[in-house]
Structures are given as C-alpha cells and as structure tokens.
Amino acid sequence: MKEKYIKQPNHIITARFTLSNLEKNIIYTILSQLQKSMSKDLNQKYVESEVTIKLKTLDKNRNYKRIKSAIKSLAGKQVEFELNIPNGKKPDKIQANVTSLVSGLKYERNSEFISFMVPSQASRFFCYTGGGYTKFQKTIAISLTSYYSKRLYELCCRWADRGGFDCKIEEFRRLMSIENKYKQISHLRTRVLEDSQKQLEKSADVFFKYTLKKEGGKYTDIVFKIHRNIHIGKKNRQVRSDYYSFVYNFLNQYFPRYLDDRAQVYSDSIAYADELYTAYKRFGRLDDDLTTGKKTKKDIINLLNAVILKELKAI
DNA sequence: TTCTCCGCGTTTGGACGGTC
DNA sequence: GACCGTCCAAACGCGGAGAA
Known part of the structure; x- marks a missing residue:
C-alpha cells in the first residue's frame, strides 16, 4: 500500500478554532512531520520543534506570499483544546489548554522551503494521543477543497470501523465550528453536508450518507452511515x-x-x-x-x- | 522565483413563500 | 407562529496565467 496515513489526536477534531483551507493543509503537514513524536504518555517532555515545508506541497505555484500570510494567521491564533487523560476505571480527567500553534517563520529568498517553530505546548496538542487518535490519508485530506469536506473526512475516518455515528445537530455544528452559521437547516444540509458528501464520494477512501431526524417537528439529530471507496485507476469503487x-x-x-x-x-x-x-x-x-x-x-x-x-x- | 490580477467557485446571509 | 426549502446576491478565497 502506497498511501501515506497520518495519525491525528482526537482532541484536534474537537478543538475550537476556525481555519482556512490552506491553514488546515499546513496543520496536516505539521502532523505528518511530527508523527514520530506521537505518544500516549502524558508525562512525555515535548520540546519546541522546527517544521520545514516544501512550498510546492502547499501551493502549486509556490506562492510564498500566500503561504506566509497563512502561517502568520496561524501564529496569531490561540487554540483552546481539552485533553482526555485516562483515569483508571473512573471517567477520563479533562485538562484544558490554550496555546498558539506556530511561531518564528523563517524563509530564505528563492529557497524551495519555508520553516517555522511549533512551541512545546503546541507539540503536545499535535502529538498527545492518550485520548485516542484518528488515522487518515494525508494526500486525500489535503486534496479536499472545502474546509467542511476535510472536517467530515476526519470524522468519517474516526468512525469508519464502527460503520457510522449519530449526534445532535448542535453537537455537529460545534464539531464543524459553525455554531452561529447556517442557521437554516436547508443551508446546513446543502452547503455543509451535501457538498462534502459529493466530494468525499468522488475522491476519498471513505464517504458518508446521512439522515436528519426530527423531534416535535424540528430537526434535532443527524445519523451518519459511513462507507468505503477503493481507488482503482482514476476511479473510486464503493465497498x-x-x-x-x-x-x-x-x-x-x-x-x-x-x-x-x-x-x-x-x-x-x-x-x-x-x-x-x-x-x-x-x-x-x-x-x-x-x-x-x-x-x-x-x-x-x-x-x-x-x-x-x-x-x-x-x- | 515572486508577485499581481482576473475569473471562478465557495461561503454566507437574507428574503420570501409553502407547510405543518 | 415556527420551521423548512428555494432563490438571490454579496463577500471572500483560491487557482492559474502572465508580467516583473
């Protein structure tokens, strides 16, 4: 198998921050480079790490300016996340954290590469897998064009081995970081769910079908059924x-x-x-x-x- | 190699009418 | 009246061609 799977700690899916497509691709690249530091050990010492990225992997035209502004934007964002710490037979302890994700952008003019630092606390964010992790294909995740497709791809990979999952619409909005957007259910349906569904079905190794459930005349729940695609030549075959x-x-x-x-x-x-x-x-x-x-x-x-x-x- | 700019696609919100 | 679906328009972001 030639596919490159990367592990992503589950708390990243539930972290509260909004990212552009390019910023999300930068995150995937960081994760890919920090794979060897992934650990379930909460006491693991995380140090500041330098990440070097080939410009071409993020932008076909090597548009340094665009990449630079995405990294600057990431550097200006504070991420709030919760770590699930296993606690024997008792429920997991929840540890709240706030950190910036990157700093110290470095670029040598005309170089193919750009580099920046990932602070130690952010390394913990990217590498602590004690609360579980999700494995997915980096190239597929990067190739998805919409932020919601990427998010739903992560969720599908997370729940693929169980064949699906269901959640409250409010919880789904929180997972998608759209608490105050798409207030009309038809907007949510067509713009978040259906567009992503089509894209995943066409180009990802997993895709979903969904059903909206009503309670008292109002939609309250979403049930996701997850299916597999196997890539053959240039086509996907459903499994x-x-x-x-x-x-x-x-x-x-x-x-x-x-x-x-x-x-x-x-x-x-x-x-x-x-x-x-x-x-x-x-x-x-x-x-x-x-x-x-x-x-x-x-x-x-x-x-x-x-x-x-x-x-x-x-x- | 870098940057600018144009065009297109995506995202988002609002208006309005239909249904329960 | 509350909720949903459809349509429309504006803002925004991205891809790519071409100039510097």
Missing part, C-alpha cells in the same frame, strides 16, 4: 461497508491497531482485490471455530499469516 467493517474488526482482534496499522492495510488490500465477500465468509467461519473451541487464537493467527491472507491477496 459494502458491512463486509468491510466485519473484516476490519475481525483482523483488528489479531492485529490490534494500537500496535500497528496492519488490520487496516490488510482490509484495504482485500477490498482492493475484490475479495471482501470471500473474506467475510471465511472470517465468519473462523470466528465460529474460535467460539466453539475448534481453534485457538494462536491457530487463527498462524492460519492467517501462512495461508489465508495470501489467498485473499492481502499480502
């Missing part, structure tokens, strides 16, 4: 989300995602090879064998590695 979810969740038992991304990589490869249905049936039988005691977990891992994954063209 049965129920088969994909089952296959992914099965593999996740043997290749847990806190260790590495093999469950996702294998699931994508199986879908790409058009073997999802075969995998769905096969894994179903293995699950039965495990439940009835015919096979142990170790037997299944050995079988997967030695035979089944090869047959399903996952490796």
Whole structure:
C-alpha cells in the first residue's frame, strides 16, 4: 500500500478554532512531520520543534506570499483544546489548554522551503494521543477543497470501523465550528453536508450518507452511515461497508491497531482485490471455530499469516 | 522565483413563500 | 407562529496565467 496515513489526536477534531483551507493543509503537514513524536504518555517532555515545508506541497505555484500570510494567521491564533487523560476505571480527567500553534517563520529568498517553530505546548496538542487518535490519508485530506469536506473526512475516518455515528445537530455544528452559521437547516444540509458528501464520494477512501431526524417537528439529530471507496485507476469503487467493517474488526482482534496499522492495510488490500465477500465468509467461519473451541487464537493467527491472507491477496 | 490580477467557485446571509 | 426549502446576491478565497 502506497498511501501515506497520518495519525491525528482526537482532541484536534474537537478543538475550537476556525481555519482556512490552506491553514488546515499546513496543520496536516505539521502532523505528518511530527508523527514520530506521537505518544500516549502524558508525562512525555515535548520540546519546541522546527517544521520545514516544501512550498510546492502547499501551493502549486509556490506562492510564498500566500503561504506566509497563512502561517502568520496561524501564529496569531490561540487554540483552546481539552485533553482526555485516562483515569483508571473512573471517567477520563479533562485538562484544558490554550496555546498558539506556530511561531518564528523563517524563509530564505528563492529557497524551495519555508520553516517555522511549533512551541512545546503546541507539540503536545499535535502529538498527545492518550485520548485516542484518528488515522487518515494525508494526500486525500489535503486534496479536499472545502474546509467542511476535510472536517467530515476526519470524522468519517474516526468512525469508519464502527460503520457510522449519530449526534445532535448542535453537537455537529460545534464539531464543524459553525455554531452561529447556517442557521437554516436547508443551508446546513446543502452547503455543509451535501457538498462534502459529493466530494468525499468522488475522491476519498471513505464517504458518508446521512439522515436528519426530527423531534416535535424540528430537526434535532443527524445519523451518519459511513462507507468505503477503493481507488482503482482514476476511479473510486464503493465497498459494502458491512463486509468491510466485519473484516476490519475481525483482523483488528489479531492485529490490534494500537500496535500497528496492519488490520487496516490488510482490509484495504482485500477490498482492493475484490475479495471482501470471500473474506467475510471465511472470517465468519473462523470466528465460529474460535467460539466453539475448534481453534485457538494462536491457530487463527498462524492460519492467517501462512495461508489465508495470501489467498485473499492481502499480502 | 515572486508577485499581481482576473475569473471562478465557495461561503454566507437574507428574503420570501409553502407547510405543518 | 415556527420551521423548512428555494432563490438571490454579496463577500471572500483560491487557482492559474502572465508580467516583473
């Protein structure tokens, strides 16, 4: 698999700040460069980090002025975010933080690169994964043209393994940073939901379908159903989300995602090879064998590695 | 390589009419 | 009256061509 997945801590999705498209792409690039510093350890010492970006990756025309103003705008923004700190069997502790995201822009005239500093507190913002993280493809996220598409892409990736999610419309507005915008539901529907839906369906590896629910004559909830696309040549092919979810969740038992991304990589490869249905049936039988005691977990891992994954063209 | 500028697409809000 | 859908217009942002 050639796709470049990046991890994004979940508190970034819920952080309160508004960004332009270019600013969002800068954030993705920062995340991509800080991947090695990602940690679940709250006591990890984060230091100020220098991030260097190739101008061309942010702007085809290497428009330095535009990029500079986006970074200056980011530097002027204070982000408010909450960290979920695991607290044993008790509910997570919530730690509130405020920080600026970048500082110290540096650019050598005629250079291909631009660099700036990410303060230590902002490094924690970008790297602390103790409250969970979402994995998505950086190139897809950057290529999405609207801010809402990017946001919804992140949400789809976050909930893809569960096949969907539902939330109150007010909560959705907060997630999209549009508490005071699109007050008319039809505006919200066409401009935030449907435009993003079309874009994701066309060019992302996951997309969503949604239903608005009414209570007492007023729309109150949104239910999202998440589906998969497999990229073939220049086209996307839709994948049965129920088969994909089952296959992914099965593999996740043997290749847990806190260790590495093999469950996702294998699931994508199986879908790409058009073997999802075969995998769905096969894994179903293995699950039965495990439940009835015919096979142990170790037997299944050995079988997967030695035979089944090869047959399903996952490796 | 950098910058300016134009055109187009996106975002946003308001007005108005229809439905419950 | 409250809520929703459609239409319209203005503001804004972005992509790309071309000049400096």
